[in-house]
Amino acid sequence: xxxxxxxxxxxxxxxxxxxxxxxxxxxxxxxxxxxxxxxxxxxxxxxxxxxxxxxxxxxxxxxxxxxxxxxxxxxxxxxxxxxxxxxxxxxxxxxxxxxxxxxxxxxxxxxxxxxxxxxxxxxxxxxxxxxxxxxxxxxxxxxxxxxxxxxxxxxxxxxxxxxxxxxxxxxxxxxxxxxxxxxxxxxxxxxxxxxxxxxxxxxxxxxxxxxxxxxxxxxxxxxxxxxxxxxxxxxxxxxxxxxxxxxxxxxxxxxxxxxxxxxxxxxxxxxxxxxxxxxxxxxxxxxxxxxxxxxxxxxxxxxxxxxxxxxxxxxxxxxxxxxxxxxxxxxxxxxxxxxxxxxxx
Amino acid sequence: xxxxxxxxxxxxxxxxxxxxxxxxxxxxxxxxxxxxxxxxxxxxxxxxxxxxxxxxxxxxxxxxxxxxxxxxxxxxxxxxxxxxxxxxxxxxxxxxxxxxxxxxxxxxxxxxxxxxxxxxxxxxxxxxxxxxxxxxxxxxxxxxxxxxxxxxxxxxxxxxxxxxxxxxxxxxxxxxxxxxxxxxxxxxxxxxxxxxxxxxxxxxxxxxxxxxxxxxxxxxxxxxxxxxxxxxxxxxxxxxxxxxxxxxxxxxxxxxxxxxxxxxxxxxxxxxxxxxxxxxxxxxxxxxxxxxxxxxxxxxxxxxxxxxxxxxxxxxxxxxxxxxxxxxxxxxxxxxxxxxxxxxxxxxxxxxxxxxxxxxxxxxxxxxxxxxxxxxxxxxxxxxxxxxxxxxxxxxxxxxxxxxxxxxxxxxxxxxxxxxxxxxxxxxxxxxxxxxxxxxxxxxxxxxxxxxxxxxxxxxxxxxxxxxxxxxxxxxxxxxxxxxxxxxxxxxxxxxxxxxxxxxxxxxxxxxxxxxxxxxxxxxxxxxxxxxxxxxxxxxxxxxxxxxxxxxxxxxxxxxxxxxxxxxxxxxxxxxxxxxxxxxxxxxxxx
Numbered sequence: 001x002x003x004x005x006x007x008x009x010x011x012x013x014x015x016x017x018x019x020x021x022x023x024x025x026x027x028x029x030x031x032x033x034x035x036x037x038x039x040x041x042x043x044x045x046x047x048x049x050x051x052x053x054x055x056x057x058x059x060x061x062x063x064x065x066x067x068x069x070x071x072x073x074x075x076x077x078x079x080x081x082x083x084x085x086x087x088x089x090x091x092x093x094x095x096x097x098x099x100x101x102x103x104x105x106x107x108x109x110x111x112x113x114x115x116x117x118x119x120x121x122x123x124x125x126x127x128x129x130x131x132x133x134x135x136x137x138x139x140x141x142x143x144x145x146x147x148x149x150x151x152x153x154x155x156x157x158x159x160x161x162x163x164x165x166x167x168x169x170x171x172x173x174x175x176x177x178x179x180x181x182x183x184x185x186x187x188x189x190x191x192x193x194x195x196x197x198x199x200x201x202x203x204x205x206x207x208x209x210x211x212x213x214x215x216x217x218x219x220x221x222x223x224x225x226x227x228x229x230x231x232x233x234x235x236x237x238x239x240x241x242x243x244x245x246x247x248x249x250x251x252x253x254x255x256x257x258x259x260x261x262x263x264x265x266x267x268x269x270x271x272x273x274x275x276x277x278x279x280x281x282x283x284x285x286x287x288x289x290x291x292x293x294x295x296x297x298x299x300x301x302x303x304x305x306x307x308x309x310x311x312x313x314x315x316x317x318x319x320x321x322x323x324x325x326x327x328x329x330x331x332x333x334x335x336x337x338x339x340x341x342x343x344x345x
Numbered sequence: 346x347x348x349x350x351x352x353x354x355x356x357x358x359x360x361x362x363x364x365x366x367x368x369x370x371x372x373x374x375x376x377x378x379x380x381x382x383x384x385x386x387x388x389x390x391x392x393x394x395x396x397x398x399x400x401x402x403x404x405x406x407x408x409x410x411x412x413x414x415x416x417x418x419x420x421x422x423x424x425x426x427x428x429x430x431x432x433x434x435x436x437x438x439x440x441x442x443x444x445x446x447x448x449x450x451x452x453x454x455x456x457x458x459x460x461x462x463x464x465x466x467x468x469x470x471x472x473x474x475x476x477x478x479x480x481x482x483x484x485x486x487x488x489x490x491x492x493x494x495x496x497x498x499x500x501x502x503x504x505x506x507x508x509x510x511x512x513x514x515x516x517x518x519x520x521x522x523x524x525x526x527x528x529x530x531x532x533x534x535x536x537x538x539x540x541x542x543x544x545x546x547x548x549x550x551x552x553x554x555x556x557x558x559x560x561x562x563x564x565x566x567x568x569x570x571x572x573x574x575x576x577x578x579x580x581x582x583x584x585x586x587x588x589x590x591x592x593x594x595x596x597x598x599x600x601x602x603x604x605x606x607x608x609x610x611x612x613x614x615x616x617x618x619x620x621x622x623x624x625x626x627x628x629x630x631x632x633x634x635x636x637x638x639x640x641x642x643x644x645x646x647x648x649x650x651x652x653x654x655x656x657x658x659x660x661x662x663x664x665x666x667x668x669x670x671x672x673x674x675x676x677x678x679x680x681x682x683x684x685x686x687x688x689x690x691x692x693x694x695x696x697x698x699x700x701x702x703x704x705x706x707x708x709x710x711x712x713x714x715x716x717x718x719x720x721x722x723x724x725x726x727x728x729x730x731x732x733x734x735x736x737x738x739x740x741x742x743x744x745x746x747x748x749x750x751x752x753x754x755x756x757x758x759x760x761x762x763x764x765x766x767x768x769x770x771x772x773x774x775x776x777x778x779x780x781x782x783x784x785x786x787x788x789x790x791x792x793x794x795x796x797x798x799x800x801x802x803x804x805x806x807x808x809x810x811x812x813x814x815x816x817x818x819x820x821x822x823x824x825x826x827x828x829x830x831x832x833x834x835x836x837x838x839x840x841x842x843x844x845x846x847x848x849x850x851x852x853x854x855x856x857x858x859x860x861x862x863x864x865x866x867x868x869x870x871x872x873x874x875x876x877x878x879x880x881x882x883x884x885x886x887x888x889x890x891x892x893x894x895x896x897x898x899x900x901x902x903x904x905x906x907x908x909x910x911x912x913x914x915x916x917x918x919x920x921x922x923x924x925x926x927x928x929x930x931x932x933x934x935x936x
Contacts, residue, residue: 037462140644151461156643159639159641159642162587162636163638163639163641165640166634166635166640170634284466287459318473320469320470321477325467327462327463328463329451331455331459331466332454336454
């Protein structure tokens with residue numbers, strides 16, 4: 001392997017790593033606030049890319065129907081959960097966010113789709129469609145069992161993942177898609193060629209990570225989320241509603257997922273079930289950060305992205321095997337270094 | 346009572362023979378028999394998960410990988426090398442067991458939620474490994490696997506194959522029950538809520554976890570072998586993470602920890618999936634709906650979830666049955682040293698936590714046939730000293746000697762092996778095990794039956810001895826009336842006595858008691874004092890940390906007083922009572 005190849009792989013690894021970082025940050029946030037290991041995080045990524053592809057072809061994306069369905073389910077689920085203490089306030093909020101907003105977005109998409117929007121408009125639409133799904137999924141699957149063990153929450157996460165995969169096949173079909181890049185320009189730095197698309201992906205990721213950091217250090221909601229993450233009971237006693245914290249975390253996760261999907265679409269072919277592997281790789285990165293530290297998570301993502309690039313050069317058929325085998329020594333190291341893991345299964 | 350028990354033992358083989366007879370007699374359609382075959386094979390994997398997840402508390406999403414390993418082993422050996430399928434059964438199981446040993450050595454050490462994540466990781470790795478090795482047929486897999494045959498007659502029909510799968514399941518159920526009710530099973534069950542107590546009685550948690558990890562993998566390999574010769578071809582698809590999750594669902598749905606929960610869970614999941622596949626397309630048109638419904642069913646189930654279906658049907662689990670004790674104890678006993686022979690010696694023991702000196706240069710000894718009391722005000726370092734002696738903490742400097750020699754490895758297990766039994770300040774019992782079983786845990790090291798003996802039911806004689814030993818310890822502590830109740834139902838005082846009884850079951854030379862009288866009523870205290878005097882008479886050395894001054898002063902031959910980690914006085918009860926430094930430590934200033 002000469003130096004040019006190495007630089008090329010490094011570039012590839014950094015860009016993959018940046019996208020995994022967005023996925024991993026979402027996973028860490030959701031886990032810290034709700035203890036849910038969000039296996040379906042990858043579905044947000046894949047569905048966003050597939051939505052952009054459908055819009056670029058002038059079709060109405062299946063995401064619209066998914067959003068409407070999830071809205072109805074979330075409304076039903078929340079009403080069932082709070083049937084004894086149902087206030088007009090809550091009903092109004094449910095009607096607005098779970099029914100009115102999805103319908104508005106659906107009409108918007110229906111109006112936009114035939115115009116074959118360009119990458120920016122299509123991406124914005126896709127993010128709008130995916131964003132509300134986070135809170136809906138939280139209220140359908142996780143809020144009712146919020147106090148269960150990590151294991152039960154993990155199995156529920158798998159349930160959501162399976163359902164979404166089935167829905168994905170139904171709405172998007174089995175074909176893989178690649179979306180148009182935001183910019184087709186390329187330029188060379190020394191001996192390697194850099195695409196503008198990669199630079200955009202990298203910049204957007206960096207900006208989002210920065211916003212993430214500022215949000216958690218300075219904003220009230222960010223501080224509330226951090227409080228819920230470090231001590232749930234304490235946060236509740238200080239008047240932070242755990243339910244709201246969970247919804248906020250899931251919404252942020254859906255948003256980050258959608259952005260990653262929009263960014264990854266032009267870089268690789270996405271199928272309805274591609275999300276699982278992307279999510280799991282984000283996961284390997286998140287575990288490198290011990291599911292708690294955000295800076296370590298970003299570092300972990302870069303390691304995963306770079307190893308994947310290296311493995312695909314040396315043994316491309318076994319790249320998944322190697323990336324996932326990487327996780328076991330890491331897990332061992334993490335569980336030896338954090339001896340006081342309070343929870344058993 | 347005994348008659349009923351014997352009759353109950355016949356239900357299982359009778360049902361097994363009935364199902365087999367009905368199937369062979371043609372009572373079921375061949376489609377139903379095919380489903381029965383599927384259920385029997387899946388039950389084997391779920392049974393492994395019952396042991397691993399339900400009893401051992403280790404969640405695995407990766408069992409399908411072991412099924413695949415078993416299936417691929419026999420596929421390769423029969424198609425490439427023409428080995429007879431009956432031989433490859435051994436090969437499948439042994440190879441999978443070896444792999445499980447390697448993977449498990451790392452996996453079982455993972456803590457908390459890292460463990461299920463680890464299983465997901467290797468579950469996926471195996472899937473891609475099967476799919477990408479050209480020699481294994483890649484994603485198309487291997488076909489043309491020969492059927493099983495008996496005396497030249499191939500078992501191709503669904504009915505005939507059911508004989509094999511049901512026999513395998515029946516044997517697996519029998520072996521699993523044997524394993525769980527014996528010494529190893531008890532040790533594994535004791536680990537679910539923390540391992541402090543188990544370690545103090547000589548159990549190595551990671552060894553126990555590895556044993557059941559390999560056991561579960563071997564059951565999966567057997568299922569894989571059956572699957573390969575049933576389908577006659579293998580491909581990576583059915584061994585992926587989705588399948589792994591489905592097996593876990595079966596075990597959880599049926600009731601993790603319940604043997605028949607595995608069979609029930611497997612039956613419900615397989616029948617449900619079959620129904621979904623057959624009628625969903627009519628309702629919605631073609632599509633991959635069963636995945637959607639399957640996922641939704643999982644979420645719904647967890648929303649209303651409880652202890653699983655089997656617990657709903659059969660009620661909570663009953664403790665293993667033993668014949669009533671006969672009072673004849675044949676367990677081996679340690680030779681008692683002479684009175685005042687040196688047993689336990691602490692030499693210049695110190696422990697620092699960062700800048701804090703918790704224990705500073707403490708030296709004393711505990712001779713045979715004596716009761717030594719360790720006292721001091723709150724924060725004096727008594728508990729730290731206790732933990733240093735028991736090997737839970739390791740000292741910063743100084744050492745602990747037992748019969749004149751240092752321990753090779755000063756671990757709780759090594760202490761137990763040498764004959765040092767202990768109690769805990771906060772009762773470390775297994776609440777859902779019966780009182781007598783909790784005490785039998787104390788006698789763990791007095792048995793030697795291993796996994797194989799347990800699986801084949803060859804440990805019954807030894808189990809009776811352990812049971813009698815535990816019963817005798819319960820009699821001495823006055824707990825025999827509650828012996829068969831779940832330990833979680835005892836009062837605080839009874840829990841203290843249970844801790845003492847468990848330490849006695851070890852046949853100890855030294856007993857270390859951490860506040861044994863706290864929470865006891867006056868009568869219970871008197872009984873405990875009497876028991877401790879008896880032990881002293883028998884030549885047992887007792888070291889106790891105690892706050893109840895009347896209790897400890899009336900019993901102890903020798904007292905050690907700690908204050909701020911330093912040993913400020915030692916001697917007999919009357920000397921200590923009059924010691925000005927002790928009075929100052931307790932009452933503060935000029936008393």
